[in-house]
Amino acid sequence: MPFLPIIKPHYTQSPSSSSDDSPFAYAIAATLAFTLLVYIFESYLNLRQRSSFFKTEFPKELASTVGAIDAELKNKPNGTTSEETKDGSSNDETKKEEDKVDKSQPLLPQLQSKFSKAQSYGLDRISFSIISSLYSLIEECAFLLYGFMPYIWDVATSLGSNKYGWTETSDEIKITLLFLGITVIIGTITSLPFELYSTFCIEKKHGFNKQTPGLFFTDKLKGLLLTAVIGGPFVALLLKIIKMGGPHFYIYVWGFMFVFSVLMMTIYPVVIMPMFNKYEPLKEGKLKEEIYELAGRLEFPLTKLFVMDGSKRSSHSNAFMFGFFKNKRIVLFDTLMDQTHDDEILAILGHELGHWKMGHTLTNFVISQLYTGASFYCFSLCYNSHELYRAFGFNDESRPVPTIIALLFFFQVIWAPIDKVLSFIMTMHSRKCEFEADEFSVNLGMSKTLQSGLCKIHLENLGAMCPDPWYSTYHYSHPPLVERLSAMMKLDKKSK
Template sequence: MSFSAIINSFKGVDSFNTFSLPYKKLIIGFTIFNFLFERYVSFRQYKLLQKKDKKLPKVLEGKIDTKKFEESDAYGLAKSKFEMFSSTLGVVLSIATLLIQPFVWNYSVFYGDKILSFILRREYHMNLIASNIAFFILFTLISTLTSFPLSYYQHFVLEEKFGFNKMTKKLFFTDLIKTNLLVFVLASPIIYLLGWILKKCTDNFIFYIWLFVLFLQVTMFLLNDLVIQPMFNKFTPLDNQELKDKIDALAKECGFPLSKIFMVDGSKRSSHSNAYFTGLPFMKKKIVIFDTLIKDSSVDEVVAVLGHEIGHWKMNHITKMLIFSQIHFAVFFKLFESVYKNESLFSNLGFIIDRSSLKTTATLPGSNIAVINDYPFLIGLILFSQLIQPTDTLMSFCLNLFSRHNEYEADKYAADLGKGEKLKTALISLQVANLSTISVDSLFSMYHYSHPTLPERLEAIDKHIIASEKKEN
């Protein structure tokens, strides 16, 4: 009997949901549509960068020389070409992944049972949660292998060509191993808890899943700050006393609950610069400054950048984004709840569910084809995420719009502190140091950029400065 015939024989078994659609075709269709839309957006940017008659925006005239302008656009063009290739390969792999998911599931269950039976020295069949964890591990390993060549090329060819990559091959592979081990260690209990909630809390599904996601976000935030980041970078107390004193003075002026200031060795991986603060709402904050930012900027420019970051805190942007994410998760899981027990969804993709089976997982005699008596919730989550791709595209526009609004507000806050001019020079310095693309298509910016472009930010800051001067006079 063929694999497709075996699947068809189970399609009518104890279905919880008779609503049937050609889910495989829908997912592939949405994936291709999303890919074509993104290619159109990226092609607009690519054609803009190819133009020979591009001019430096007026607001940047005399502030960025022609050579840097050309270098930034050359870097942007190289990234655009890489993105076109990687996204094309990505959509092929995405469709291929969709088609091989049943086989990955079959092998993860089959060999998971075999390995555990060997270890326990008795016949053993994994329960549904363990089967989902086994699938996740195997699926992640496959994804890592397929994404490895592109990641390697990006670091050691593209970034290397423009002088940004500072990472050694040893560090690259060490990071890769650490990241995968962390993913396995952290994801396994998360998958277990998700499976337990789906099984035990069916009456108040949304409430408990909301609590779980909120708990997970807080936990991951703390783990990232206290455990994960120190595994990859070295954080040392800021030793520039002048900069430290000015940051302390700024924090007191703004009422910012500052606890510590650290410098992080970002230069061991890249010459790109950044600064940020960490700390949950209503708690003390820790400021982190990249060593590259300190090297490439003056003390007053770094302070101005941190004035912008403090503006995010003052305007409650982090809290607003947290609330927004909770609403988004609630809607997402409410829709997921109504879909993930649709047996036709799984059977259409090639998964075999036999609700009459007494064993949670089993394999058909003489094969490695897995049969389960319940719904593989992790796979259901993946499939549902692929089904709602069109809404994700719309959500991307909305999130970027909200984020750009926040950036303007944070810039205004820094300008109101009297840091406007220094913030402008800092943003220009960062633009030059990072070779950030200056020539940006409007639709490309709307879809991909969470920050306004440099000319847009400089013009907005100038308006705030002029408006403030008029008020004073």
């Protein structure tokens, strides 16, 4: 590799340098080159997206699409909404919501009135991510060049041996946990200014943030405690399995990861989510009846229906579902209930249940399991390439290469390019699923209410109204609003 220089970290475990004729001697240079390339490409996309937020004219395509929806909503033809349409109830709701945006007015003027706000929010967010990604790049490169990992590992080792008499060979897991603890604390401290700025400057400026500093720090503390309580035993077990599993350890790791993810999916909503938010059953009434009716029609085993106090932290809105087999729950953010009509919520749930009915939820679970299996299989092939880790400063031949270090370098160096490609494919796949779920809701006869519901969520969340096509292709897990609306309108035309 004559075009890459041999770079050695400033801190190494041993002054004796590892052999320069190994191909791994170029590992640091190759990692830096890849990181830099990704950074340049993603920065280019960021700048493209940033310039889209300087547009002052409301996008024509969106105007004509939403204008057409408004026209159709005005002379609502029979059968566009489900049989349980709002007759009397919409009047009550309009009255209730008069103090907020007038939701009975056509969608286009509503969107247009939020356009400049959405542009300024988008501009602030993208400018922030340009700065924070530059910082991440500098941090990552500095850590590699300095030899941050071997340095922290040695700090953890000497701490452990001085205080408790630990040795690297017999107490590797304990030293690993200490090492990870130090790394997590450093990571929390360095990312804190960015999180504070994002929450208390940008989100606050645009009226989204509802968090007090007290709540912010309690959340942080709870998060760290959970990382220690769940992450600690998880890492300890994972390392034990890798060490004891022999040459085919990846099979056992795979099984372990499967059990762990099922366990997490079970306890997360029941134990962890309630530590951060309040979940109250949706109050009796028309909406509740309609949701149960919809679930019944789709044979969705809905056991619990909650409203979550999302407004405690942010006025961004959402809805989601979770649970296994015959025990499914749906959660609506209280913010969503404020921002939309009941029939729009129903159409949005029609979309969400579409994901379930069409097997997207299961497919994603299977894909993530395959991904885990593949990554650990590849890791098993590299596990013993000690020269790789020596290149990063773990070059004391008399000491074992810690398993956690092998894992971290594998994911940072070898797996990172594969991961970039795979996650791009997954983003594209996710957009395809979104279109399918929209179609599902349309086929339930909720096309118009889904369209207006999506418009309202979009304008309330100040979503980008004219995103850059390259940026959205690369980053968006959901297709841009105008694409979803036009796809649904095409379906409407077809069915007529």
